[in-house]
Amino acid sequence: MRLFIGIKLSEKIRGNLCDVCRELKERASQMKWVKEDNVHITLKFLGETEKRDQIIEVLDNNISSSEFNLRFTGLGRFGRGDELRILWAGIENSEELNSLFNKIESRLEPLGFPKEKRNFSPHITLGRNRYGKVHQDLISEIERLSDHSFGEQEISSIQLMSSTLTLSGPVYKTLSHFSTGK
Numbered sequence: 001m002r003l004f005i006g007i008k009l010s011e012k013i014r015g016n017l018c019d020v021c022r023e024l025k026e027r028a029s030q031m032k033w034v035k036e037d038n039v040h041i042t043l044k045f046l047g048e049t050e051k052r053d054q055i056i057e058v059l060d061n062n063i064s065s066s067e068f069n070l071r072f073t074g075l076g077r078f079g080r081g082d083e084l085r086i087l088w089a090g091i092e093n094s095e096e097l098n099s100l101f102n103k104i105e106s107r108l109e110p111l112g113f114p115k116e117k118r119n120f121s122p123h124i125t126l127g128r129n130r131y132g133k134v135h136q137d138l139i140s141e142i143e144r145l146s147d148h149s150f151g152e153q154e155i156s157s158i159q160l161m162s163s164t165l166t167l168s169g170p171v172y173k174t175l176s177h178f179s180t181g182k
Helices: 011-027 052-059 095-111 136-144
Strands: 002-008 040-048 068-078 086-091 123-128 149-155 157-166 169-179
Touching: 002 052, 011 068, 011 086, 011 123, 011 136, 011 149, 040 095, 040 123, 052 095, 052 157, 052 169, 068 095, 068 123, 068 136
Parallel strands: none
Antiparallel strands: 002 040, 002 157, 068 086, 068 149, 086 123, 157 169
16 A cells, blocks of 8 residues: 555645646646645655554554644745756745654654655645756746745644555545644
8 A cells, every 4th residue: 555644735725726726737738737636745655555554553642742833835846957847835834843744753763664864845746747847937937926825724633645546646545634632
């Protein structure tokens, strides 16, 4: 089973993000856009594993002591120079989110899921581009939206999700919820 730990976003936040994506689609025909229902925050990608029950057990015990708010601000991109590989929406720095990520890392390491080597860089993937190069006006529009506010959401749970790859894109299913409150 292909698994990841993530945070589901509210309908309002997903709508705000996808409204901007719809505006950008005219300039980015080569992009593969994330379906609105699939827009989420990935905290840790676990890959193919049969350890679902063990994962649930280690995350079910007080993963976070309180609910917290996240603010979603700005568009950005991964890619060098004028390349655009990944279009993403930003998440304002959050001590609570960083702490939650570190707890997940620590609890899953004994199960054989190594800690990330890269620094945690929370973001929401909105689209992917296999070809890299895009029109400069798209890059300019992304830069113009680098401070755009998509809203705020209270985070009251995280989810263990399965991801089934299909020809029409991934299908996500929630396997378990873990409260971020006491």
